[in-house]
Amino acid sequence: DAGITQSPRHKVTETGTPVTLRCHQTENHRYMYWYRQDPGHGLRLIHYSYGVKDTDKGEVSDGYSVSRSKTEDFLLTLESATSSQTSVYFCAIAGTDTTDTQYFGPGTRLTVL
Amino acid sequence: AQSVAQPEDQVNVAEGNPLTVKCTYSVSGNPYLFWYVQYPNRGLQFLLKYITGDNLVKGSYGFEAEFNKSQTSFHLKKPSALVSDSALYFCAVRAALPRQLTFGSGTQLTVLP
Numbered sequence: 001d002a003g004i005t006q007s008p009r010h011k012v013t014e015t016g017t018p019v020t021l022r023c024h025q026t027e028n029h030r031y032m033y034w035y036r037q038d039p040g041h042g043l044r045l046i047h048y049s050y051g052v053k054d055t056d057k058g059e060v061s062d063g064y065s066v067s068r069s070k071t072e073d074f075l076l077t078l079e080s081a082t083s084s085q086t087s088v089y090f091c092a093i094a095g096t097d098t099t100d101t102q103y104f105g106p107g108t109r110l111t112v113l
Numbered sequence: 114a115q116s117v118a119q120p121e122d123q124v125n126v127a128e129g130n131p132l133t134v135k136c137t138y139s140v141s142g143n144p145y146l147f148w149y150v151q152y153p154n155r156g157l158q159f160l161l162k163y164i165t166g167d168n169l170v171k172g173s174y175g176f177e178a179e180f181n182k183s184q185t186s187f188h189l190k191k192p193s194a195l196v197s198d199s200a201l202y203f204c205a206v207r208a209a210l211p212r213q214l215t216f217g218s219g220t221q222l223t224v225l226p
Contacts, residue, residue, distance in 0.1 A: 031212065042117075042203055042216035043157070058213065090156060098209050099164045101147065104156040 003027045004105035006091050012111045019078040021108050023091030025071075031094040032074040033102065034058075034066060036087040043090065049074055081112045115140040117206050119217035126194050127225050134189040134220045136204030146187040147205040147214065148178055157203065163187060174198070194224045 003026040013019050023032060031050055035043040035058075045058030047066040055066050063085060067075045078085055088109050092102040116139045126132045138144055145164055149157040161172025168180045178189045187204060204217040 033214075040218055042218045043205075043214075044216070045213055048213065092157075094212070098212065099145070101159050101162060102214060103159060104149075106156045 004091060004093055004103065006089075006105040006108050008108060009106065010109050012113065013081050014113050015082055016080050019081050019110065019112075021076045021089055021110070023074045023076070023105060025074075025093045027093060027095075027103075028071060029093040030071075030096050031100075031102075032068065033092040033094075034064070034074065034076045035090045035092065036060065036085075037090060037107075038087050046076065046089075078110075081110075083112050086110060086112045115206055115208065115215045117204050117215055117217035119202075119204055119220045121220050122218070123221045123223070125223045125225060128196055129193050132191050132194040132198070132222065132224070134202050134204075134222060136187045136189065136217060137185050138187060138204070138206040139185065140206050140208050140215075142208045144185075144187075145207050145209065146178075146180060148172065148176070148187075148189050149203045149205065151201040151203065151219075153200075160189070160202075196224045196226050198222060199224045 005024045007022045033048040034046040037043050044060045046064050049055045049068040065077045088107050090107045091105040094100045094102045118137045147162045148160040151157050161170050163170045163180045171177045176191050202220050205214045207214045
């Protein structure tokens with residue numbers, strides 16, 4: 001999976017609790033992305049980062065925040081989890097060249113009860 | 114806004130027969146087009162991409178895709194399907210800038226022995 005790890009791989013939590021997902025890369029790539037995958041929707045972009053401390057919103061950013069304090073780590077936080085955030089979350093990385101491909105991590109399956 | 118349509122949720126094909134998974138797109142400017150494959154409980158694996166040049170792009174595992182600008186299509190093809198090709202396939206598009214990918218909803222390919 002192109003030097004990308006995600007933790008945890010599975011998590012069950014309750015509505016209203018905070019949750020943080022971690023994406024770690026060993027490729028030293030500049031760009032990092034968080035997506036969620038839901039049946040019938042494909043993958044939808046939540047947030048992305050174009051450098052340390054540089055982040056921006058994606059298509060479905062409401063209820064999520066991100067942080068990137070180091071090149072290798074990109075954190076996704078659900079401040080107060082809701083059942084609608086039950087999903088599979090994927091991290092992706094890409095290099096600096098505009099033609100670079102995004103490579104995906106193994107995913108985190110999150111269930112919010 | 115950019116978008117991708119994968120008109121078939123499910124494609125069934127017999128082993129040894131040619132397969133086609135359809136994709137049409139909409140984007141401003143020249144498109145960057147990608148195909149990914151997802152096996153059960155795994156992340157997305159990159160298959161191939163079109164950036165510029167030859168309209169027929171060859172990728173991993175014997176897959177190829179044909180870019181057709183007039184029809185705004187990027188169909189995935191393989192001359193002879195294998196049972197192991199059974200998986201979920203995603204088409205994605207983006208412009209040169211910004212770098213956000215937009216995914217189709219996915220096509221489940223089943224190759225029957």
